[in-house]
Amino acid sequence: MDLWEAISGRRSVRDFLPDPVSEDELRHLLEALAWAPSPLNQQPWSVVAITDPAQKKAIRQVAEEARALVLSLGGPSWVGKYSPAFLEQAPLLLAVIYDPAKGGLGINFNQPHGALAATAAGVQNLLLAAHALGLGGVWFTFFDPARMRPVLGVPEWLELAGIVCLGRPAKPSPVLPRKPVTVHRQRMA
Amino acid sequence: MDLWEAISGRRSVRDFLPDPVSEDELRHLLEALAWAPSPLNQQPWSVVAITDPAQKKAIRQVAEEARALVLSLGGPSWVGKYSPAFLEQAPLLLAVIYDPAKGGLGINFNQPHGALAATAAGVQNLLLAAHALGLGGVWFTFFDPARMRPVLGVPEWLELAGIVCLGRPAKPSPVLPRKPVTVHRQRMA
Numbered sequence: 357m358d359l360w361e362a363i364s365g366r367r368s369v370r371d372f373l374p375d376p377v378s379e380d381e382l383r384h385l386l387e388a389l390a391w392a393p394s395p396l397n398q399q400p401w402s403v404v405a406i407t408d409p410a411q412k413k414a415i416r417q418v419a420e421e422a423r424a425l426v427l428s429l430g431g432p433s434w435v436g437k438y439s440p441a442f443l444e445q446a447p448l449l450l451a452v453i454y455d456p457a458k459g460g461l462g463i464n465f466n467q468p469h470g471a472l473a474a475t476a477a478g479v480q481n482l483l484l485a486a487h488a489l490g491l492g493g494v495w496f497t498f499f500d501p502a503r504m505r506p507v508l509g510v511p512e513w514l515e516l517a518g519i520v521c522l523g524r525p526a527k528p529s530p531v532l533p534r535k536p537v538t539v540h541r542q543r544m545a
Numbered sequence: 546m547d548l549w550e551a552i553s554g555r556r557s558v559r560d561f562l563p564d565p566v567s568e569d570e571l572r573h574l575l576e577a578l579a580w581a582p583s584p585l586n587q588q589p590w591s592v593v594a595i596t597d598p599a600q601k602k603a604i605r606q607v608a609e610e611a612r613a614l615v616l617s618l619g620g621p622s623w624v625g626k627y628s629p630a631f632l633e634q635a636p637l638l639l640a641v642i643y644d645p646a647k648g649g650l651g652i653n654f655n656q657p658h659g660a661l662a663a664t665a666a667g668v669q670n671l672l673l674a675a676h677a678l679g680l681g682g683v684w685f686t687f688f689d690p691a692r693m694r695p696v697l698g699v700p701e702w703l704e705l706a707g708i709v710c711l712g713r714p715a716k717p718s719p720v721l722p723r724k725p726v727t728v729h730r731q732r733m734a
Contacts, residue, residue, distance in 0.1 A: 359547065363580045363674065364576075366580070368582050388549075391553050391555070399724055402726060403729070404732060469706075472658060473662075473684075476662035476666050477669035477672075483582070498584070507732070508732050511734065517658075537578055542596075542597050543593060544703075545698040
């Protein structure tokens with residue numbers, strides 16, 4: 357697939373067919389992730405691949421808790437109708453983990469940010485590669501990482517960049533409009 | 546350019562020809578950035594485009610300070626030889642800014658992370674699009690954001706995801722080897 361077609365044609369997909377993601381597809385997606393740049397080439401990422409229905413259900417439960425918390429705090433009303441059912445429906449969930457210590461030399465300033473940024477660049481590579489394979493995905497982050505951590509068995513020294521839900525799209529996803537990027541010249545103010 | 550060629554062929558470029566990046570190229574790069582997914586489609590990013598030599602010099606000065614600090618704290622010896630001269634040599638620097646409040650609904654947990662992750666996904670789109678245009682770039686983060694902030698005029702409620710140095714590569718860049726991504730099944734432990 358052409359790069360521009362992938363960049364501009366990728367959508368966030370939340371409705372999936374039951375067809376599994378193959379091991380070959382998974383390998384390809386992870387190779388795409390690994391081509392991302394990272395500070396000092398430290399490659400701070402790893403993944404948890406989840407296909408077990410009971411495990412997906414436990415993950416969804418943590419997402420439902422976050423939704424209930426935001427509603428109880430007066431969050432927007434659409435949150436009441438929003439359903440993270442795709443966490444159980446997607447044939448494959450990839451929890452993307454990073455090591456905040458592998459973010460370059462800026463130990464006194466932005467090292468954890470460097471590790472998250474590199475991992476996020478890798479997730480974008482993965483989502484583009486998924487689109488080119490005819491797969492779709494959504495990068496899900498609407499949960500409390502402290503609550504998700506025990507479900508995924510993530511040790512305290514690692515962090516969670518999100519859960520990527522993957523599978524074949526059941527229907528076309530809407531195009532969300534983009535604003536032109538604001539450009540300041542030389543400096544912001 | 547083919548997506549896979551872009552993903553696997555992109556390199557971090559630190560040696561640039563003096564040819565400027567055109568306004569058309571800049572528009573295309575920012576459109577690529579804007580196609581990244583973001584929580585609630587909040588598009589938390591903006592950029593500062595820097596071509597002024599005096600401004601580049603001030604940016605390099607902040608990078609040199611970070612280098613000196615890491616050396617004084619006993620950082621690795623190669624840091625002493627490392628030169629961020631590309632901050633002055635690159636025809637275009639794009640300081641990528643994000644609004645940490647535009648990271649979705651997870652206000653009690655990972656909202657700032659959501660905004661950085663989305664912006665980092667956008668930077669990866671931009672780097673892939675640059676490669677397809679025959680440009681090269683490096684995503685530079687080895688500086689103290691608190692020191693860079695006044696140089697760029699970034700207000701206190703916004704954050705800096707890095708400075709992307711862009712231009713036409715002066716020579717081929719080395720391929721940094723990648724490790725296979727570690728995959729845990731169902732959970733980490």
